[in-house]
Amino acid sequence: MADPIAEVVNTESQNTQEQLQNLNIAYRLNGKNYLKWAQLVHRTLKGQGKAKHLTEDAPKEEDPKFTKWDEEDSMIMAWLWNSMIPEITDTCMFLNSAKEIWNAMEQTYSKAKDAAQIYDVKVKTVAAKQGNKTVTEYANQLKSLWMELDHYKVIKAKCLDDSAMLKEYIEQDRVYDFLVGLNSDFDQVRV
Known part of the structure; x- marks a missing residue:
């Protein structure tokens, strides 16, 4: 059995x-x-x-x-x-x-190569352009790069106000990154 x-x-x-x-x-x-x-x-x-x-x-x-x-x-x-x-x-x-x-x-x-990884992601972020992509595809490309940056660049603020201000600054900076890479068709949006 x-x-x-x-x-x-x-x-x-x-x-x-x-x-x-x-x-x-x-x-x-x-x-x-x-x-x-x-x-x-x-x-x-x-x-x-x-x-x-x-x-x-x-x-x-x-x-x-x-x-x-x-x-x-x-x-x-x-x-x-x-x-x-x-x-x-x-x-x-x-x-x-x-x-x-x-x-x-x-x-x-992982962490041993952070500086090189951050540099690589930043270069990709700066080089990102809409080109032949739709606005959504371009935005998703940047979002993916930003998520990767967030993984490597964990910023610890000592107070909630500083943390909120820093988050707002980073988000505003990312809007600028996004606008810079848009095709010239969107020049009116950038103004």
Whole structure:
């Protein structure tokens, strides 16, 4: 007679494997797109109920949950490696868990490169023009860049009044950025 608990565990492991194999990653980590890659990876794994592999340590080997955890973690590690360009994969190929890979990528590509990332986003913001895009497409392009800047430039004000004034200043500055990039058809709006 088959062990019903073992069957459930095997079925769950198979489902996890199939789910991870069917995931396509739109952003392969290339060293310049960490923020979008990390967001996509975290949300994807969270949607599969597997985000804990990025943030929690494995159960002890004596724990009955260890084998399942280890199998899932190995699949997630392989999926993470496949979501990176080969040069980056090579730097973390011999790490022992998905959490170690995740932490190594965060340490290498997140806050350590803020100045370069901020510069890159600012250049893209200044260079953004409406061109052949609709006003909505152009506005969405800028909004995406501004959201990325907000991630990197967290400003902590000591009082609420200063915070409100700073937010108003930033929003006003962004309106100017938007107006500068509009096509000449909108010159009347800029006046």
